[in-house]
Amino acid sequence: MSTLTTTDPRTGAATSTGIEPTSAAEVGALASAAAEAFRALRAYPRVWRAGLLRALADALEERRVELVETAMAETGLAEARLNTELTRSAFQFRLFADAVDEGGYLEAIIDHAASTPMGPGPDVRRMLVPIGPIAVFGSSNFPFAFSVVGGDTASALAAGNPVVIKAHSSHPLTSQRSFSALADAAAAYGAPAHTLGIVYGQAAGAALVADPAIAAVGFTGSLSTGRILQEIIDQRETPIPFFGELSSLNPLIVTPDAASARADAIADGLFTSFTGSAGQLCTKPGIAFLPAEAGGIVDAIVARAQDAAPQALLNSRILGAFDEIRERLIDDGKARSLVAPHTGADGFTLSPAVLEIDAADVTAAVAEEAFGPLIVIARYREVDEVRIALEAIPGSLTATIHGEASESDLVATLASEVQDLVGRIVYNGYPTGVRVSWGMHHGGPWPATNTQHTSVGISAIRRFLRPLAWQDAPEAVLPEELRDGAADVPRRVDGVLELAASA
């Protein structure tokens, strides 16, 4: 087989990586080895696993210069952005370490034996346990945060599962070197062999999802690739959960008073949000509802877009899809082009595109995600036009509302309108720049995601756990966390939530 190539999107130059696609036999061996690692990992307590996560964070930062340089050449993303993204990934490993130490994620419950209206009830103890080897498919647009060293890997490991990663074809060397940083650190820490694995190539990814040893799939990418992976899962003998972050339009609404009061700030903020990282963010605001009279904001965005230099896109496929979708938004969606993008002299580079439409004309045809630096500005005369237009918007990761204190009823109405449509509502800000914290949610109704879980924030760990109950179990077979006496995790005991003894 030929080795994988890597392409610098800033120049279009392709070079061989020397990495060979993983064969089907190798994928099978890796998955089986991960299943062995899964059993071996059971022997280690939470505090050990928290230490492993911290060792991985340290390793990432130790190799920062090499990793960021590699990612720049493979993604065309800016150094500052990639540095922050690496910091975010290390921070994420450490935050999951804290969560593993804290133990609340186990959802430990003890129901002592008791008499009930139905007769004597047995002693029942329950907590969440890891589910098995997790296949992680990273995204093209986050070579660190949603890739080898990203949230799926961190949360799956935090839960106690081994991980087998499918390297993204758009950044194979970044994947390889990130993996090497993690794998070396895990080995040095004394983790079981094959706690981490990686495969290369599309066929290897498909084989991985089909492998009986794989217990779940985490995926951040396109709806079309997501559908292909789901079809592979549907053909498995044993179906497995598929956690997909797929597509998002992220509507943003500016109220009349906000448009008057903060025109310049909103023009600035919106431009930065839809063009940052060349608009290749799943939380990019793809459609913005502005009052008809807010021409100043539109003019300012248009001026900035016209002056903007082309930025590198991640790969030629994204550039091609961008052009296609932009044309569809105009031809089928009836949007008007205010600023047409232009490409640079080299590589896969593009300047921002701005489209406009009357809010009353918004249909599903103009409500398609264009991955790249494009925004559709929908101008409304009556707020009711926004309400109706929102019915054409597919489920999204986020919605954003800019409103003033003077319009609290309107803001509440808009909030109520978007609530069923999204996973996160942002007020007077921008949806890009997802904070990694305990409560952050990155998910939303289909097609934003395909589950009721999140891929960012500590509760992302829930995707890779399942409940297990012990009935009348002798103390010796109970996990430490479920034994009577002082516990180092919060628990619900006979219906009453108790903090950890050390808290």
Next chain:
Amino acid sequence: MSTLTTTDPRTGAATSTGIEPTSAAEVGALASAAAEAFRALRAYPRVWRAGLLRALADALEERRVELVETAMAETGLAEARLNTELTRSAFQFRLFADAVDEGGYLEAIIDHAASTPMGPGPDVRRMLVPIGPIAVFGSSNFPFAFSVVGGDTASALAAGNPVVIKAHSSHPLTSQRSFSALADAAAAYGAPAHTLGIVYGQAAGAALVADPAIAAVGFTGSLSTGRILQEIIDQRETPIPFFGELSSLNPLIVTPDAASARADAIADGLFTSFTGSAGQLCTKPGIAFLPAEAGGIVDAIVARAQDAAPQALLNSRILGAFDEIRERLIDDGKARSLVAPHTGADGFTLSPAVLEIDAADVTAAVAEEAFGPLIVIARYREVDEVRIALEAIPGSLTATIHGEASESDLVATLASEVQDLVGRIVYNGYPTGVRVSWGMHHGGPWPATNTQHTSVGISAIRRFLRPLAWQDAPEAVLPEELRDGAADVPRRVDGVLELAASA
């Protein structure tokens, strides 16, 4: 269309119910009305919803005599069993009311704005919110606990969702009268119209699952019907979660010392567990591993099975399937018949069947659930034979281990062997008789269930919720539970779990 019939399994007598199958148009109208109710329900606080659940519990008990009598005639189950089951369903509504009052199920998290290694982080607040109208498909074998008034209905309502129930064809009158008890009580309590709905007939059930207004499906039933519903979901424009409790063999293992020390008690307990409710329980132990030398236990079970009078099965379809599967276990699975069942003079009645096999001969062909009073006794010479045989057992709701204190290493080894196979491990007891409590788990690896969630216990509510995050939200649009200051629910604030202020 012809009206639905109801059949008394004790006599085989079929009579018309006067209930007409719900038309496709009526299903659509009911689902749309449920979507309206969903929006209306948002206006009510948790304490109101807890009161609704308690009103439903009261209504059930008020109509106990009528409901139990109706269920006896439609299911052939014994009065005492049905009385307990109704008590259990009322208890379950009240336990969910307590959980709604307590509010921990919201998983409320507040991350105040803070500086992070990646720069300033916004204020992020997150909790779980209801997902929309839930379609509930009850089971034939639990006319109360897993049907109209069962755990799916209780947990979906507790979460804040309307429910549309598909009445089970095996007990249409029980379904109708149970629904009437709930609907009347909900109306009297002042709940929005169509908070509860019901449809009749197979075509109506299919239309319900396909309806765009339905947000999730809860199902307890056969693997084959589960697959049909999943196929309908796969054809929807918007996929929805399907929570299926499908099939379970529930292996039970008796160690050598336990077999010696407690032969009589184990023979009694095992016989009662696999024949109770005519073996029509999803947690029935379908295969029991006994030491080769434990002939006394086998003899006692055989004697009791031979003496047992036929019990009514739920319907003729179950009787037919039972015969077929029993023949397959003998022909393909190579089991020997120790006691052949005999049918009674009237209706769909059957006495217990006992099969035997050497543990070394256990294959997937003998590891099939036979819904009804049948057990396969697998005799082992070496415990290692059990370990190998377990590899042929499909994912189950439960596994049970009978062991003595003298054998703690063996018990730990067996526990480790079954852990990945099941959702609940029972020690020195029996898996039937599922306690309703905070921590009970009723689920397990495929094909026991198809998700990482449970259908019994308070965490069953998680199936019908999704996370929503508010970023930098003005206090007025935040739910009460996420506002600063004293809270009446437990919350995680800046990473630290806090009990409710009133706790």
